Amino acid sequence: MSHAQGSRAALLAPVNFGDIDCHNRIVMAPMTRSRAGADDCPTALHVEYYAQRASAGLIVTEGVQPSIDGKGYPRTPGLHEAAQVEAWRRVTDAVHAKGGRIVAQLMHVGRIASRYNKRAEARTVAPCAVRANVSLYTDAAGMQPCDDPEPLSIAAIANVIEDYAHAARLAREAGFDGVELHCTSGYLPMQFLASNTNLRSDAYGGDTTRRTRFVIETLEGLVAAIGAGRVGFRICPGNPFNDVVDFEPLDTYRYLLKAVRPLRCAYVHVIRSPLATIDAFALASTHHDGALIVNDGFEPDTAAAAVTRGLGDAVSFGRHYISNPDLVERIEARAALAAFDRKTLYTPGARGYTDYAILGSTTTASASAGGAPQ
Numbered sequence: 001m002s003h004a005q006g007s008r009a010a011l012l013a014p015v016n017f018g019d020i021d022c023h024n025r026i027v028m029a030p031m032t033r034s035r036a037g038a039d040d041c042p043t044a045l046h047v048e049y050y051a052q053r054a055s056a057g058l059i060v061t062e063g064v065q066p067s068i069d070g071k072g073y074p075r076t077p078g079l080h081e082a083a084q085v086e087a088w089r090r091v092t093d094a095v096h097a098k099g100g101r102i103v104a105q106l107m108h109v110g111r112i113a114s115r116y117n118k119r120a121e122a123r124t125v126a127p128c129a130v131r132a133n134v135s136l137y138t139d140a141a142g143m144q145p146c147d148d149p150e151p152l153s154i155a156a157i158a159n160v161i162e163d164y165a166h167a168a169r170l171a172r173e174a175g176f177d178g179v180e181l182h183c184t185s186g187y188l189p190m191q192f193l194a195s196n197t198n199l200r201s202d203a204y205g206g207d208t209t210r211r212t213r214f215v216i217e218t219l220e221g222l223v224a225a226i227g228a229g230r231v232g233f234r235i236c237p238g239n240p241f242n243d244v245v246d247f248e249p250l251d252t253y254r255y256l257l258k259a260v261r262p263l264r265c266a267y268v269h270v271i272r273s274p275l276a277t278i279d280a281f282a283l284a285s286t287h288h289d290g291a292l293i294v295n296d297g298f299e300p301d302t303a304a305a306a307v308t309r310g311l312g313d314a315v316s317f318g319r320h321y322i323s324n325p326d327l328v329e330r331i332e333a334r335a336a337l338a339a340f341d342r343k344t345l346y347t348p349g350a351r352g353y354t355d356y357a358i359l360g361s362t363t364t365a366s367a368s369a370g371g372a373p374q
């Protein structure tokens, strides 16, 4: 066996993320798809999409809002109502039937929202009344500026934390193996962490201790709801996406990771920092005791080398998973990876996402289907 083959084998070894036992170390990264149906419920296309990818060691779903206020984009699914629980159960059952594991990514967008994408009674909330300099696509009115957010009162913050915990309990009811707190990309948790979006001077804003409080308390709430072994969280120190600026990201994330260490969460999912000054993988492995999933631009061989060298316990793949439902089998067989069709991303309807080729299969995802690049 060559060295390279040995390294790929490292990706195929089992691993535990807290209480979640995974068959391999190839994780499907969370990716918003905007294909939910009525009442923000997942549909038969979700069942098919995730079941096709069930050979991943762990699937992290697309971002799922824990409340009506947490929604900002069109057609994203929720996990706050009974009908959504029933609909998600069909997804988790299908993944489990194929031996897979799946966690729900809890994504509260905070101020990255347009009222055109939310229910009429929903609010757009944030740590402070600072509007994001971001435009969003809406089905009803095309591109729109983000809403002016309402600042959250202390009492309202407690309610948001309870919304997350409620969603985690519903996730377990729906058959998910756990949840991942989305704590990057400029959404609500990061709006509390960042310097330009958190101008508060109360217990939730100011120095690092107070800016990190919301995330710490949210993780505590999730852990109390479903147990630490089923709660992971995702970070990307220094990520400026969606108009956030953190003046001291190293301090912020060092403090955060140390503060939540005693919780013993199932895993930390860390995206490589866009800032050259921060080695996000080293930062996370230094300050987190449990499993580490690393992400950002990995290819099968660089991923295998990362696990072999101990950079992370597992590697997540985003874009490759859009167009390679059988990514695990392709990695194992050293098969070529297909490219995805950008034009079908975030679009409604059945084209794209579920119609990519599965190696050696002529029945399901047909090789000539419209979503696969021609």
Ligand SMILES: Cc1cc2nc3c(=O)[nH]c(=O)nc-3n(C[C@H](O)[C@H](O)[C@H](O)COP(=O)(O)O)c2cc1C
Residues within 6 Å of the ligand: 029, 030, 031, 032, 033, 062, 063, 105, 107, 182, 185, 234, 271, 295, 296, 297, 298, 316, 317, 318, 319, 320, 345
């Ligand atoms: C279409 C698309 C949608 C995404 N949606 C999410 C999301 O909902 N939640 C999240 O944490 N990251 C999201 N991401 C980021 C991916 O999870 C991942 O971090 C990124 O694609 C880098 O990994 P890759 O190089 O393997 O693609 C998204 C990425 C893409 C391409």
